[in-house]
Amino acid sequence: MRANPIGLHGPLFVSCLLGALLGAGSASATIRYRVSLAEPAAHLFHVTMIIPVEGRDVTTALPAWNTLYRIRDFSERLQTLRGICPASTAVPLDKRQIDKDTWHFWLAGQCQPQDHNAFQIDYAIEWNDPGPFNSQLSAHHAFLNLAEILMYVPERREEDVTVEFVDIPSGWRTIAELTAPSAYTYAAASYDQLVDAPVEAGQFDEMDFVQSGAHFRVVVDARSWNRALLADALGRITQYQLELMGGPPFDSPGKEYTFFFHIGPEGEVEGGGMEHRNSAAISAVSTEAAIPIAAHEFFHVWNVKRIRPQSLEPVDYSKEQYTRALWFAEGVTSLYASLTLERTGLWSKLRFYDDVARQIGDLESRPARAWQSVEESSLDAWLEKYDIYNLPDHSISYYNKGQIVGVLLDLAIRDGTDNRKSLDDVLRQMNQEYGLNRRFYDDSAGVRAVIEEVSGQSFADFFSRYVSGTEEIPYNRFLAVAGLEVKVVGGRVVVDEMASPTDRQHRILDGVLRGSTD
Numbered sequence: 001m002r003a004n005p006i007g008l009h010g011p012l013f014v015s016c017l018l019g020a021l022l023g024a025g026s027a028s029a030t031i032r033y034r035v036s037l038a039e040p041a042a043h044l045f046h047v048t049m050i051i052p053v054e055g056r057d058v059t060t061a062l063p064a065w066n067t068l069y070r071i072r073d074f075s076e077r078l079q080t081l082r083g084i085c086p087a088s089t090a091v092p093l094d095k096r097q098i099d100k101d102t103w104h105f106w107l108a109g110q111c112q113p114q115d116h117n118a119f120q121i122d123y124a125i126e127w128n129d130p131g132p133f134n135s136q137l138s139a140h141h142a143f144l145n146l147a148e149i150l151m152y153v154p155e156r157r158e159e160d161v162t163v164e165f166v167d168i169p170s171g172w173r174t175i176a177e178l179t180a181p182s183a184y185t186y187a188a189a190s191y192d193q194l195v196d197a198p199v200e201a202g203q204f205d206e207m208d209f210v211q212s213g214a215h216f217r218v219v220v221d222a223r224s225w226n227r228a229l230l231a232d233a234l235g236r237i238t239q240y241q242l243e244l245m246g247g248p249p250f251d252s253p254g255k256e257y258t259f260f261f262h263i264g265p266e267g268e269v270e271g272g273g274m275e276h277r278n279s280a281a282i283s284a285v286s287t288e289a290a291i292p293i294a295a296h297e298f299f300h301v302w303n304v305k306r307i308r309p310q311s312l313e314p315v316d317y318s319k320e321q322y323t324r325a326l327w328f329a330e331g332v333t334s335l336y337a338s339l340t341l342e343r344t345g346l347w348s349k350l351r352f353y354d355d356v357a358r359q360i361g362d363l364e365s366r367p368a369r370a371w372q373s374v375e376e377s378s379l380d381a382w383l384e385k386y387d388i389y390n391l392p393d394h395s396i397s398y399y400n401k402g403q404i405v406g407v408l409l410d411l412a413i414r415d416g417t418d419n420r421k422s423l424d425d426v427l428r429q430m431n432q433e434y435g436l437n438r439r440f441y442d443d444s445a446g447v448r449a450v451i452e453e454v455s456g457q458s459f460a461d462f463f464s465r466y467v468s469g470t471e472e473i474p475y476n477r478f479l480a481v482a483g484l485e486v487k488v489v490g491g492r493v494v495v496d497e498m499a500s501p502t503d504r505q506h507r508i509l510d511g512v513l514r515g516s517t518d
């Protein structure tokens, strides 16, 4: 993800629903959701959840977090939660709340058992928040991060699910990177898969393109946007990263990928991007501002969605999920966004140097770097919702220091192998060992193991100083490998090329800028 810089219906519809949801007797999709968009003015999604049950009770829960590493307690947005046994008489279920996110429903009276008994859970949930980390239902559109809206049955997340949208305002379409068995209906093999695919509903622009054999869809919700500029940039970004990482890894129905863009003035959009397995949601104030975010989110297709730390699996929606690996998952992704922009010509090399200088300046402006390691910053991601935590004396950013550590690692690997290997090889090797094998890496130790395998050298010292430790970084010692140096000019940190680099420095800098090795 990338946040901006630190920055129904009532009983009437029950009977008709019954026929639709129970009558067909399909055994494949077990838990079914129906989401009504009938109340955009009130920003209320009306949700009906049909859960086939064998016994006489069921427990449902709403996630406490999703998209951001931040407990946000989506249940605070709930209204009118109730359960019924949807037999012909719609018998109410008894309900007992277990904790702030979890409810137990059971049948005290008689509900006519059928071949398939099922419970129905109804509720409304209010969302009118713009941006890729939120959900919204307004007169203009709907955007849904489904984990923020749909309850789950904790021990049944592995079952097939479908979600059907109804009461769609006239002229609106819906789109999501999911199987669509019928109009306005999406299916997934599990709750986790379903909620890793955001849904847009509204009147949006669309374009598509083919890159390296993969189909890309681009959904744009904007008052004005630059089609030619976006098409050109996305073409370059996807081409470069697909080539770098060995081709498209998508496992969506058509092996395709969807970019969702919301482009509009500040206040209407909240800038940032959110990665998903086969799609990304990006909000920005302009087409130009959306492009670097797209370069970051698309690289997440590998780094974090497929090259994934064990500490983030399986997802626990109920509480904080601690990982030390965000410096790699986010910071190194930010580095690859910058490298992609530079290597595809969307940025000049001077812009790339300026980006590195800015990252160094940011880190050096935060006194917390002396005591909070980048791993600790990763663990503390859950504190970012508190303003005071984000102050320079309280924290560093794992995006920021993670990106710098990525630059240092690339230079150290190139130095140690005489420019025969680079961080690119580490990412590709991690994709081989973890992504393609559907295994998860052991946080920083897992990253270090692959770096040592690729480079043939020990990085124990590097990791203890700069990843788990808080030693001051000797920038110039690392940058000199590529003939670069950090200076402070007029109070600003700048990165510059040395006046007369050696051949070796020249070769290594060329490798960094072109993404090549010798």
Ligand SMILES: [Zn+2]
Residues within 6 Å of the ligand: 001, 002, 275, 296, 297, 300, 329, 330, 333
């Ligand atoms: Zn990210």
